[in-house]
Amino acid sequence: xxxxxxxxxxxxxxxxxxxxxxxxxxxxxxxxxxxxxxxxxxxxxxxxxxxxxxxxxxxxxxxxxxxxxxxxxxxxxxxxxxxxxxxxxxxxxxxxxxxxxxxxxxxxxxxxxxxxxxxxxxxxxxxxxxxxxxxxxxxxxxxxxxxxxxxxxxxxxxxxxxxxxxxxxxxxxxxxxxxxxxxxxxxxxxxxxxxxxxxxxxxxxxxxxxxxxxxxxxxxxxxxxxxxxxxxxxxxxxxxxxxxxxxxxxxxxxxxxxxxxxxxxxxxxxxxxxxxxxxxxxxxxxxxxxxxxxxxxxxxxxxxxxxxxxxxxxxxxxxxxxxxxxxxxxxxxxxxxxxxxxxxxxxxxxxxxxxxxxxxxxxxxxxxxxxxxxxxxxxxxxxxxxxxxxxxxxxxxxxxxxxxxxxxxxxxxxxxxxxxxxxxxxxxxxxxxxxxxxxxxxxxxxx
Amino acid sequence: xxxxxxxxxxxxxxxxxxxxxxxxxxxxxxxxxxxxxxxxxxxxxxxxxxxxxxxxxxxxxxxxxxxxxxxxxxxxxxxxxxxxxxxxxxxxxxxxxxxxxxxxxxxxxxxxxxxxxxxxxxxxxxxxxxxxxxxxxxxxxxxxxxxxxxxxxxxxxxxxxxxxxxxxxxxxxxxxxxxxxxxxxxxxxxxxxxxxxxxxxxxxxxxxxxxxxxxxxxxxxxxxxxxxxxxxxxxxxxxxxxxxxxxxxxxxxxxxxxxxxxxxxxxxxxxxxxxxxxxxxxxxxxxxxxxxxxxxxxxxxxxxxxxxxxxxxxxxxxxxxxxxxxxxxxxxxxxxxxxxxxxxxxxxxxxxx
Numbered sequence: 001x002x003x004x005x006x007x008x009x010x011x012x013x014x015x016x017x018x019x020x021x022x023x024x025x026x027x028x029x030x031x032x033x034x035x036x037x038x039x040x041x042x043x044x045x046x047x048x049x050x051x052x053x054x055x056x057x058x059x060x061x062x063x064x065x066x067x068x069x070x071x072x073x074x075x076x077x078x079x080x081x082x083x084x085x086x087x088x089x090x091x092x093x094x095x096x097x098x099x100x101x102x103x104x105x106x107x108x109x110x111x112x113x114x115x116x117x118x119x120x121x122x123x124x125x126x127x128x129x130x131x132x133x134x135x136x137x138x139x140x141x142x143x144x145x146x147x148x149x150x151x152x153x154x155x156x157x158x159x160x161x162x163x164x165x166x167x168x169x170x171x172x173x174x175x176x177x178x179x180x181x182x183x184x185x186x187x188x189x190x191x192x193x194x195x196x197x198x199x200x201x202x203x204x205x206x207x208x209x210x211x212x213x214x215x216x217x218x219x220x221x222x223x224x225x226x227x228x229x230x231x232x233x234x235x236x237x238x239x240x241x242x243x244x245x246x247x248x249x250x251x252x253x254x255x256x257x258x259x260x261x262x263x264x265x266x267x268x269x270x271x272x273x274x275x276x277x278x279x280x281x282x283x284x285x286x287x288x289x290x291x292x293x294x295x296x297x298x299x300x301x302x303x304x305x306x307x308x309x310x311x312x313x314x315x316x317x318x319x320x321x322x323x324x325x326x327x328x329x330x331x332x333x334x335x336x337x338x339x340x341x342x343x344x345x346x347x348x349x350x351x352x353x354x355x356x357x358x359x360x361x362x363x364x365x366x367x368x369x370x371x372x373x374x375x376x377x378x379x380x381x382x383x384x385x386x387x388x389x390x391x392x393x394x395x396x397x398x399x400x401x402x403x404x405x406x407x408x409x410x411x412x413x414x415x416x417x418x419x420x421x422x423x424x425x426x427x428x429x430x431x432x433x434x435x436x437x438x439x440x441x442x443x444x445x446x447x
Numbered sequence: 448x449x450x451x452x453x454x455x456x457x458x459x460x461x462x463x464x465x466x467x468x469x470x471x472x473x474x475x476x477x478x479x480x481x482x483x484x485x486x487x488x489x490x491x492x493x494x495x496x497x498x499x500x501x502x503x504x505x506x507x508x509x510x511x512x513x514x515x516x517x518x519x520x521x522x523x524x525x526x527x528x529x530x531x532x533x534x535x536x537x538x539x540x541x542x543x544x545x546x547x548x549x550x551x552x553x554x555x556x557x558x559x560x561x562x563x564x565x566x567x568x569x570x571x572x573x574x575x576x577x578x579x580x581x582x583x584x585x586x587x588x589x590x591x592x593x594x595x596x597x598x599x600x601x602x603x604x605x606x607x608x609x610x611x612x613x614x615x616x617x618x619x620x621x622x623x624x625x626x627x628x629x630x631x632x633x634x635x636x637x638x639x640x641x642x643x644x645x646x647x648x649x650x651x652x653x654x655x656x657x658x659x660x661x662x663x664x665x666x667x668x669x670x671x672x673x674x675x676x677x678x679x680x681x682x683x684x685x686x687x688x689x690x691x692x693x694x695x696x697x698x699x700x701x702x703x704x705x706x707x708x709x710x711x712x713x714x715x716x717x718x719x720x721x722x723x724x725x726x727x728x729x730x731x732x733x734x735x736x737x738x739x740x741x742x743x744x745x746x747x748x749x750x751x752x753x754x755x756x757x758x759x760x761x762x763x764x765x766x767x768x769x770x771x772x773x774x775x776x777x778x779x780x781x782x783x784x785x786x787x788x789x790x791x792x793x794x795x796x797x798x799x800x
Contacts (some may be wrong), residue, residue: 042758082761087697095496119699136449191605
């Protein structure tokens with residue numbers, strides 16, 4: 001075979017392989033099922049956080065499928081798509097699953113990446129696909145009039161800033177005692193890290209504490225200078241907005257300069273077992289904000305252990321990750337998806353929802369205290385109620401947890417954020433965005 | 448007919464031979480496919496997530512190839528110049544209302560070219576490996592610049608810029624087909640420009656410098672000037688490529704979109720596609736974009752996902768990807784384009800006899 005005919009054979013093979021991509025799936029095995037495109041990052045630098053997170057997701061959905069027989073009889077079809085935490089691969093996954101798969105309908109997509117969430121904003125508006133990012137969405141998308149298809153459910157960094165100030169005020173003995181208190185924010189120098197600068201400025205003006213902002217360049221393996229600066233400034237508290245390796249380095253460096261760990265409050269992405277454990281003994285006493293409280297004592301986790309883990313059906317390879325922050329985050333996320341399906345089914349009937357029905361459902365979620373109890377998720381999730389006006393949910397809350405050297409202890413009950421405090425600023429930002437993009441905000445509150 | 452003969456025969460006296468006719472036919476067929484067949488048959492999925500990124504990455508490959516393949520200079524900062532392009536375009540649209548998109552693209556390219564000249568200056572003194580290190584400086588500098596000065600992203604909370612509405616003279620290009628046509632048109636124009644440059648005196652002098660710099664300077668070629676021109680033109684192309692990547696493909700961009708990984712991807716495209724070729728870059732880009740997706744689909748089709756854990760499969764795909772790259776580079780150091788060239792030559796021999 002000459003090289004030429006070889007190359008023709010190669011080209012023919014490539015064309016055939018490519019053709020197989022476009023061929024419509026004949027089987028339609030997914031008909032009657034609800035698609036859940038699971039965007040994974042089992043490879044790449046953030047894989048260690050995804051592995052328990054994805055398992056929490058999958059385990060809960062398997063439980064719903066196998067034990068409860070689906071959501072009112074509708075089975076959930078999980079399709080994984082690996083993004084490696086890159087936007088390029090994420091867009092390919094989005095395009096692959098936005099119109100459903102194998103006959104199963106797409107009601108919503110959880111991109112599992114703040115960057116991808118932003119990248120999909122325009123596409124989702126054109127395709128009318130709800131994009132849901134629990135804990136990691138765009139804060140301005142709270143305004144559902146301008147962002148009908150973005151759902152930054154459950155939490156945002158502005159509320160987080162408010163909650164840590166609230167906690168510090170509790171410790172000091174009231175908001176009036178905050179005057180003169182020095183709160184240093186040590187942040188990952190990225191869009192994510194900078195997101196609390198503005199709300200802390202507003203809060204500092206309101207309560208009179210001193211607001212010190214110190215950036216750490218990515219990835220944050222060197223922080224000697226920053227912690228010296230914190231010492232020199234005489235900070236009383238440090239709000240640590242880390243990501244990845246930056247967190248354990250911060251805790252260790254703090255110990256080296258003699259800053260007490262129980263005066264450092266980590267952000268929600270600095271509050272997992274994998275953030276505290278590498279810092280060793282230095283991390284004992286370290287605090288963190290948690291929206292995804294760790295632990296295995298919640299009703300739903302016991303149910304999962306009995307029905308999924310103990311039967312060897314869990315996606316976890318390492319069962320010690322059960323009940324960790326990221327595992328529980330996965331469970332919580334899957335709960336939001338399943339509850340949205342139930343909400344939509346009440347209006348549209350017990351069948352798989354399409355994208356527009358999914359959007360309605362996510363906009364009318366109401367997981368109240370009673371429902372939380374029924375789910376066996378008391379203490380695990382705080383009630384969640386969405387509306388067109390508020391795509392994040394009206395009762396945002398978080399707990400403060402503390403590392404005891406081995407595991408996390410829960411220090412507080414839910415600390416609620418005041419949703420009215422920043423509402424005007426967010427509305428104004430959303431309006432500016434709408435003007436820049438030429439979007440006419442929805443007026444009809446009844447949808 | 449070999450390329451050597453092609454170069455020796457003056458174009459004006461050449462009678463249109465079978466080979467030339469074949470070439471014209473190929474170009475016409477190419478146009479028909481690009482502007483007729485593809486938009487007619489491709490689905491949104493194909494356009495948005497396969498064809499558009501392949502074309503844009505191919506264009507990035509051409510940009511680097513002008514510098515590396517033809518002028519023999521090194522760059523590890525391709526993505527930096529792409530980011531200069533996209534941030535320039537964003538700010539031009541934002542701050543100069545009414546500027547039409549073609550003008551925005553052109554100006555963004557020129558700004559990137561200016562940046563290219565600046566970071567190309569060390570090329571006048573240092574060579575090879577060390578030059579690579581200095582272009583790395585561009586990579587880090589622009590990433591730092593765009594994260595530390597929120598002005599560039601219009602004070603955006605997340606330092607991310609969002610693609611503006613794409614339109615040309617009132618015609619909306621937001622749909623996948625519209626974005627495809629924008630990308631395809633710009634690419635065809637730039638390919639034309641690349642051919643002009645490569646076939647011109649400038650291109651020949653680049654090759655002379657690449658092949659033996661001392662000889663080139665003895666021949667009276669102004670080496671320093673030509674090198675800076677190479678950086679300028681390559682960066683001009685990269686700037687426009689960056690705009691297309693951000694606005695027509697991703698719909699968003701930030702400094703990290705154009706990181707060192709992206710620069711390496713562009714470099715691999717040149718290596719896999721073949722140095723000193725234009726169309727080879729698209730083969731390289733298709734390889735880089737398609738292989739992981741193809742492997743993923745094969746796993747899906749073969750239904751082996753349940754045999755092993757997904758993470759292991761994904762890692763295995765990466766290993767396979769690496770093996771294929773190594774295989775190609777060993778078997779065909781001149782890149783995929785060498786295969787195709789031999790194929791075309793064989794066809795020519797068959798048809799011109």
